Amino acid sequence: QVRLQESGPGLVKPSQTLSLSCSVSGGSITQVDYCWSWIRQSPGKGLEWIGYIYRSGIAYYNPSLKSRVSISLDGSKNQFSLSLNSVTAADTAIYFCARDNSYPPVGIFDYWGQGAQVTVSS
Amino acid sequence: SYDLTQPPSVSVSPGQTATITCSGDKLDNKYTSWYQQKPGQSPMLVIFRDNKRPSGIPERFSGSNSGNTATLTISETQPMDDADYYCQTWDSGSAVFGPGTKVTVL
Numbered sequence: 109q110v111r112l113q114e115s116g117p118g119l120v121k122p123s124q125t126l127s128l129s130c131s132v133s134g135g136s137i138t139q140v141d142y143c144w145s146w147i148r149q150s151p152g153k154g155l156e157w158i159g160y161i162y163r164s165g166i167a168y169y170n171p172s173l174k175s176r177v178s179i180s181l182d183g184s185k186n187q188f189s190l191s192l193n194s195v196t197a198a199d200t201a202i203y204f205c206a207r208d209n210s211y212p213p214v215g216i217f218d219y220w221g222q223g224a225q226v227t228v229s230s
Numbered sequence: 231s232y233d234l235t236q237p238p239s240v241s242v243s244p245g246q247t248a249t250i251t252c253s254g255d256k257l258d259n260k261y262t263s264w265y266q267q268k269p270g271q272s273p274m275l276v277i278f279r280d281n282k283r284p285s286g287i288p289e290r291f292s293g294s295n296s297g298n299t300a301t302l303t304i305s306e307t308q309p310m311d312d313a314d315y316y317c318q319t320w321d322s323g324s325a326v327f328g329p330g331t332k333v334t335v336l
Contacts, residue, residue, distance in 0.1 A: 145325070155265075155273065155316055157325035168323055171231070204272060214261045215320045218284060220272040
């Protein structure tokens with residue numbers, strides 16, 4: 109059974125960098141045919157895709173966040189990470205990591221982490 | 231950017247059929263997935279590639295995609311189906327989610 113678990117600070121100051129990691133168990137993140145995504149949900153709002161990374165290390169981002177976001181992958185730790193800089197209160201959200209069971213990705217997010225609440229506040 | 235539209239809410243009586251629509255330009259040229267989310271939980275995939283059900287999803291969940299509209303149908307709706315439902319597709323290298331539909335089972 110594949111499991112994903114987010115970890116990282118729950119409070120980030122404005123203008124600083126939000127950093128989260130997603131540990132994957134029950135399968136290798138370097139396995140073919142899977143992409144690994146970050147998705148967020150602002151309070152009381154819908155889902156927003158942030159970006160994904162493939163086992164090659166190549167990442168793709170939501171154009172609206174592209175200038176501030178970076179996703180990386182560490183095969184030796186079987187985890188992938190999110191970095192979002194210059195955060196504002198608008199970045200306050202629950203951040204989910206998820207597996208897309210397709211490559212090229214068509215959006216089959218079949219496994220999700222439980223979500224990490226991140227609040228941006230001074 | 232590509233936009234998906236969903237009705238904000240749908241109400242259904244137990245045992246009846248709930249129909250949730252998702253509209254987007256030439257949506258049938260793309261694959262659509264559907265996710266169920268209950269309060270305090272992560273989303274759960276219920277339909278992928280327009281009409282495929284993941285293992286463990288009841289047969290009462292079905293999907294279709296034609297023209298500009300994808301549809302999630304919940305037959306014989308049960309109280310446990312009370313949740314938010316999001317459609318999702320892929321456009322120009324990005325995943326796009328609809329705004330969500332609150333399904334209330336009265």
